[in-house]
Amino acid sequence: MDTFLHNIDDEAYRALEERAIAQGKRVEDLVNQAMQTYLRLPYSLQKRGSLKDMPIEDLGPGTEHLSEEIDSVLYGD
Secondary structure: OOOOOOOOOHHHHHHHHHHHHHOOOOHHHHHHHHHHHHHOOOHHHHHHOOHHHOOOOOOOOOOOOHHHHHHHHHHOO
C-alpha cells in the first residue's frame, strides 16, 4: 500500500533514515517494524502510550546499543 505521511518531525525522520541506511534497510522497513511492534502491545498499553511499558524486543544484530543511540539523537551527547 502506498501511503504518504505528513507532519513528520524532520530530525526524527533524518535519524531514522540514517539508521535504515546503516542497517541496509529502507525507512519503510523500519516504520513497518515499529508499527507491527506497537500493534502487538495489549490495547491497555497502546491507550496509555507509555514507552516504558513496552516489552523488550530483540531487533537483531547491530541494535544492541539502539536505546543509547536514540537518546543521543533526542537529547544530545
